[in-house]
Amino acid sequence: MNINKELNLLNQKLIYDFTKFTTTDYVGQISCIIWFIKCNFRCLYCYNNSLVYTKKGNYSFSEILEFLKSRVGLLDAVVLSGGEASLYDLEIFCKKIKELGFKIKLDTNGTNLNLVKNLTKKGLVDFIAIDFKAPKYKFFQITATNFYEKVIVTIKYLIKIGFDFELRTTINTRLLDEKDINDMIKTISCLDYKGIYYLQNFIETSSNIGNIKKSRAIDKSLIDSKNLTIQYRN
Numbered sequence: 258m259n260i261n262k263e264l265n266l267l268n269q270k271l272i273y274d275f276t277k278f279t280t281t282d283y284v285g286q287i288s289c290i291i292w293f294i295k296c297n298f299r300c301l302y303c304y305n306n307s308l309v310y311t312k313k314g315n316y317s318f319s320e321i322l323e324f325l326k327s328r329v330g331l332l333d334a335v336v337l338s339g340g341e342a343s344l345y346d347l348e349i350f351c352k353k354i355k356e357l358g359f360k361i362k363l364d365t366n367g368t369n370l371n372l373v374k375n376l377t378k379k380g381l382v383d384f385i386a387i388d389f390k391a392p393k394y395k396f397f398q399i400t401a402t403n404f405y406e407k408v409i410v411t412i413k414y415l416i417k418i419g420f421d422f423e424l425r426t427t428i429n430t431r432l433l434d435e436k437d438i439n440d441m442i443k444t445i446s447c448l449d450y451k452g453i454y455y456l457q458n459f460i461e462t463s464s465n466i467g468n469i470k471k472s473r474a475i476d477k478s479l480i481d482s483k484n485l486t487i488q489y490r491n
């Protein structure tokens with residue numbers, strides 16, 4: 258990338274906000290979280306609507322890097338989240354974060370295999386969390402996209418290269434019931450996913466894209482955990 262292109266990228270306001278400190282998002286790491294604008298999904302339960310729908314961010318990569326310089330020795334890692342961080346060319350940003358000595362975790366919906374390949378091949382990401390949104394037959398209903406296969410190829414790639422990553426699914430039983438979750442378990446088991454599969458509860462907030470309300474709790478006794486380690490979050 259030539260210097261002008263790089264400067265241009267570093268100065269674009271692609272970031273909505275950042276959380277200066279968290280111990281919960283990247284397990285074992287004291288982190289900050291960078292919240293990117295926009296998303297290529299419209300998940301019904303998404304409560305990050307302000308990030309998803311906004312056209313312009315409030316911070317550039319350069320501004321975040323300035324903040325990170327002040328956190329060297331205080332933070333271990335940077336979490337790239339959103340919105341959807343993988344919509345952007347993250348290579349230069351990740352390189353500069355790495356130069357400061359931080360680990361990087363990428364939270365993604367898994368649709369940008371090329372970016373994931375590039376970052377993993379170049380050692381510019383340490384951990385990836387992929388939101389596995391729904392079984393194939395419900396993917397469009399929940400995400401308003403037909404990108405199921407894109408997510409699957411990214412999961413397959415990470416399994417193939419033995420990369421450290423997790424799969425997680427947000428559960429609202431109005432949208433996904435035990436049968437659907439078992440179908441997803443079957444899918445990722447067949448892909449030979451050996452990591453922990455995290456099932457996290459939908460959190461009701463004042464607004465979300467589909468105006469989804471809280472649902473009954475999942476019946477854990479009906480979840481098939483024979484071939485996979487399942488962990489429940491929140």
Ligand code: SF4
Pocket residue numbers: 296297298299300302303304305309339340341366388
């Ligand atoms: S929940 Fe869905 S719509 Fe919201 S940011 Fe994540 S992938 Fe995008």
